[in-house]
Amino acid sequence: MKLQLHIWKQADSRSPGRFETCDPGDVSPDMSFLEMLDELNEQLVAAGREPVAFDHDCREGICGACGLVINGVPHGPLQATTTCQLYLREFADGDEITVEPWRAGAFPVIRDLVVDRGGLDRILQAGGYISVRTGSAPDGNTLPVPKEDSEQAFAAAACIGCGACAAACPNASASLFVAAKIAHLGRLPQGQPERDTRARTMLAQMEAEGFGYCSNHRECEVVCPKEIRIDVIARMNRDLYRSLLWRS
C-alpha cells in the first residue's frame, strides 16, 4: 500500500519547525507504524538525507518511550494502544497522515518528533514513592491488602509515563499521570503514612514544570494507552483537599 506522510521536522527547541512531506514507498499493512518510519529512515540515510528522529524502545507497548501525534491524536486512532503497537492495516491505501510530536509547553522539542519529558520524572521525585529503606521490610504477608484495593492500585500503577495525557489535554495538564501514581500508592495500606503530603508536593511540582490544571475535558482518558480513568483525578483532588484541611 502507499501512504503520504506529513512529518514535523524541527532541529531543536529553539528552531522553528515545519511539516515535510515524505514518501515511505510501498509498505505492507502488516508493518507497524514505527517499522514504516524505520524503512523511511533507512532510505533517507542511504540517500544522504537526515532521518526523522523519534523516540521508541521496547516496541511492545510497555516502556512508554514512543509517542507520536498521528492525525491530531496522541498515539493515533486506536484506543488503548501505544504508537509502537499501531499497524498500518488501520489505514487505507493512499491515506495522507500527519505526524507530530507531543505538543505541550512542558515538553520542549529536542528534535523532530522527540520531546523532553523530564518534567514527569521530576514530579515523581517530589513524592511519588513510599519511603521504605531496602532491607527494612516485614514479611510480605504480614500486611493483607483486600484484593479489590490491590487491583485498583494495579490499574493505576499500569501507567507507562508516556505523556499522552498531557499532550491531549487542552490545558496541557499532567493530572492523569500524577493522579495515577497518587491513586496507586494511596489505595494501598503501605501508602497511607505519606498520603497527605504526596498530592500536595507532586501537584506543586506539576505546576512548577509548566503543566496546566485539570478542567475535566477528559481528553486524557481517551488517549491513555493503559485506559487509566479520570476517577483517579477525583481521588487526587480529595487527597489534596484533605491534606490542606489537616494542615490548617
Add this chain to the structure above:
Amino acid sequence: MIGELHANEPSGPLEDRWNRHRFDMALVNPANRRKHTVIVVGTGLAGAAAAATLGELGYRVKSFCFQDSPRRAHSIAAQGGINAAKNYQNDGDSVWRLFYDTIKGGDFRSRESNVYRLAEISANIIDQAVAQGVPFAREYSGLLANRSFGGAQVARTFYARGQTGQQLLLGACQALNRQVAAGTVDLYPRTEMLELIRIDGRARGIVTRNLVDGTLAAHTADCVVLCTGGYGNAYYLSTNAQGCNTSAIWRAHRHGALFANPCFTQIHPTCIPQSGHYQSKLTLMSESLRNDGRVWAPLHAADAPRNPGEIPEQRRDYFLERRYPAFGNLVPRDIASRAAKEVCDAGHGVGPEVNGRRLGVYLDFSGAIADLGEAVIRERYGNLFEMYQRITGEDPWHTPMRIYPASHYTMGGLWVDYNLMTTIDGLFAAGECNFSDHGANRLGASALMQGLADGYFILPCSIGNYLARHEPGQLAADHAAVRGAVADVHARIERLLHAPAAQHPPEVFHRRLGQLLWDHCGMSRDPAGLQLALQELPRLREAFWREVKVSGSGADFNQVLERAGRVADFLELGELMCVDALARNESCGSHARTDHLTADGEVQRDDADYSYVAAWEYSGDPGAPQLHREQLHFEFVRPSVRSYK
C-alpha cells in the same frame, strides 16, 4: 596477564556461606560513605535497585541510562513473574528446592554458592517490593497469590498480571527517585556510556555521550557498576528493546574484563513469528500461555499451508506432549524452542512464508476454552490474546495462535566473582550483564529475582567491602588516562561518521550479523556452521567499517550514530559467541550442538571435560581470544541428566 580465576566464594556449609561472607566483609563508617562516589550504569532492576540502595546507605551515586527516563529500562517488559522461596502455598518449596531447580535448570553450569545465595535472598525481595507498594496479585484473603511458572512443580512465582517487570521496576525507580530527591543520587538520562576509564588497573570512571547534544564527558568515581542488560540484540531480531546493547560490557571486555559463556543465549519459545523482511523486533508472549495452550504442528508437511481449522485432529502432531509425556507443553524453554525449530526445519512449519520458509507452530486454546470456558481464559490471558490480535490481525479466540522462538535473554556476560566484581579491580557487573546464576539456561521468573537480588542485597554489601579497602579519591579531570579515554571515544565517533566508502545504514550490517548468528549460533549449532560464521564475521566487520553510512554529526542528537556504535560492538561480540560455541564440544542447556546429542535428540553434557565456565580474555583480535577456565565444583548437588520425559 590473568592467572587462575578465583571466584572468592566462601567455603563451609552452603546455607551459612552468604551470612558468614557478609560478616567477613569490611564496612565503611556511615560518616565516611559520602566521600565515596559510585557510578552505576543502567537503570533496570539491578541498576535502579543498586543505585537507590547505595544512595540510601549514604554513598554518592551517579546513575546513567540511555533512555529518557530510568523507568524505561527493558526490565519493564518482563511479563511472567518473580520466583521466591516463600513456600506460602505449603507445596514443599524451600530455599534448597529453588536452589536445586535453578542449578538443574541451568544444566549444571553455574556456581553453587551464587545460586544458593540467590535462592536465599529471593524471599527478601518480595518483602521489599510489597513494602514499596508493588501491586502483586492477591487472593481474596488479601494475601499474596502465587502461580506455578515455566515448568516448576511448586507455585512459587509472584506476579502482577502480565506486567511483573513493569511493577517491580517502577518500585525500584520509586526508591531511586526518593534518593534523587534526597540528593544522594544524580541521574543522567539520555546519556550513554561509551568507554571505561581504567587507571593503574582499577576501574575509575566512564566516558559518556550526552545523546541530546553529543557532548562527551568523563565521569570519575571510586568504583563502577555495570547493570546494562543482555546482548540478545546481537541476533538483530529479538524480544529485547531496540536500544538494548552490549557496548558497556564490550568496552569493559576490551579493557580486560573476562566475558563468560557468551554462547549461552536463551531462545524463548512463545514469541509471535516474523511477518516480513521489515520486521524490527519480535514480541514475546508470556510462557504462562503454555499452561493451557497446546502446541502442535501438522503431522504431514503437505498440510502446512492449510487453514488450521481444516486440519483434522488425527493429522495434528502435539509434538511436545508426544516427546515429553511427563512435562508436555511445560518443558523448559530451550527444549520447547528446539523442538519447534526441528518441526519447522522438517517442513511442518505454519504461517506466512518469509524468505521462502514457514517458521511457526500452533498454540491452540480451543480445548482449554471448551473445558474452562471463555471467561476463565479471558481472565488468565485476555491481555495476551489482545496483544496477539493487535500484532497479527488474527483472532486467537477462533484460530490457533502461531508462535516461534526468538532470542530473549543471555545467560552469558561479564565474568564476576562471588562479590559480583569482574576481573577488573573496582568494576562490578550485576543483573543480566553478568554470567553468574543461570548457567546454560535460565528458568522462567528467575531474571527479575536475580536483578533485584544483585541490586538490593548483594552489591550494597560487596561494594561497601571494596570501598572500605580503598581511600576515596578525586581524579583530576586532566589526568592523562581520562583525557586519553575521551580522545579514543572521539576518534571512534569520527571513524563511524566518515567511513571511506559510506553507503549502507548500520541496520544493513546488523541484519546480516543477526542472520549469521541465528543460523549458526542460535537454537542449534554445529562445527561446520560455526566455522563458516567465523569466516564471514570478520569480513562483515571490515565491510561495516568501510561502508557504514551515518548521517548528521557527532555534536548533535543523532540516533543513527548511536545505532552504528552499538552495531560495531555487536559485530565483535558475535565472533566471540561463535568462538565459545565452537570451543564447547558438548551440549548443555541452551547450547545444543548437533554433534553432541543423544540418540533420541536430547542435549548431551560432557561433565568430565566441560564442567567449567569459559571466561574469555580479549586479545586485540575478536576472533582469537584467550580462554580461562573456572572449574565448577558440585559439593552439594550431583549433576544429573536433565530429563523432562
